[in-house]
Amino acid sequence: MANLKEIRNRIASVSSTMQITSAMKMVSAAKLKKAQDAITAMRPYSQKLTELLQNLSATMDGDTGGAFAEQRAINKVLVVAITSNRGLCGAFNSNVIKQVKAVEAMYAGKQVDVITVGKKGNDVLDKTSNITENHSSVYDDLTFENVAAIAESLMDKFAAGEYDRIELVYNHFKNAATQQILTEQFLPLATAENADVDNSNVDYIFEPSKEEIVLSLIPLSLKTQLYKAIRDSFASEHGARMTAMHKATDNATDLRNQLKLTYNKARQAAITNEILEIVGGAEALNN
Template identity: 75%
Template structure:
């Protein structure tokens, strides 16, 4: 059994750790509320924009999307991996990194590069894959304009022919305890499959439907990427809050066990001292 000083040091260390994890939990809980409100407010707009784009484009010819819908032979693939800049969030970053590697391995014989958004994904993926860029600074000021600039870069890489396909891997926020790893195709735009006949006789389009679609597509792409980053940002704080909550509970349990061990060791030490005193007194009598 460890001596009393060692046990006291461990109790002090565990208590300090518990204070840190508890503070991180409260900080993440506060940030989560704001991030959750942002993604909850944005989803209806993003979904309605996508629905509008699909409704209009479904009445057009298959090539109405122009350069955004061009289906080329897939030789070069770019995977956008969205992680976080900080750790201590459970399996949040690990799940995205694992999914990114599996997706990259599925393109056998193809050139697969990584576009990292987040420091953690960049640090791990560059060891085994080719990371062409890292935009971890976007989380310092998460605005639509900053994310839209990244979307423009990705779109230009596809239009110029640098890559034939671009996919996004990120954590979708469901609730504070649940994050779902999602893989979405960014470019080219997948053809819309619908079983419902769409009639264009009820609406008058000004300008033409073709112009509307070509105007909506870039906005839709920027909104899609912004929603993905926002989802990941909210999921990060949810994962960190849950991880720190569990860490605090584990630290509390460990501290209580150490206190019990300390009391037992202290009681044993006192009992030994009493026995030594009694034994000494009996020896003097003899």
């Protein structure tokens, strides 16, 4: 059995760790509230914008999406892996990395490049995948304007024919304890046939023309889609970290209690041994 000093040192170490994880849990909980409010407020706008674009496209003949709707033979694929800049959030980052690997395997034999958003994903994927860009700094100032610049770059690459398909891989925020990995097609635009669009009750008055509206909505819709994905991931990160730190704090509490029990048993055994030695010494003197 370890001596009392070693056990005391371990108890102090575990208690210190428990204080750190508890503090990190509270910080993540505070940040989660703000991030959750942001993504919850944004989702209805994003969904309505997508629905409007799909409804308009479904009522039009021919190719209405311009270069962004062009369906090509898939030879060159770009994967946008959205992770975090910090760790200690459970399987949040590793799940994205695994999904990126699955997407690469799905397009085996084709050119697959990766753009990372987040240092953690970049650090791992840089060793195994062909990373062309890293936009980890977007988290320093997560605004629509900064994300829109990344979206414009992706749109330019697709329009120029550098890639035939662009996929987003990120964590979708469901609640603080649950994040769902999504692989979402960014470009080309999903056709009206692939989207469940019900335009039976749609009645719009167009000003200017329907075509001009659609062409102006497409870039906005794509920028909003990417911004929503990064916001989703950002909220998921804080939820995952809060859950991970909560579990870590509980585990540290259990370990500290076990160590205290071990310490008390060792102390009791030491006291018993001392008493036995005293009694034995007294009996030896009497004899």
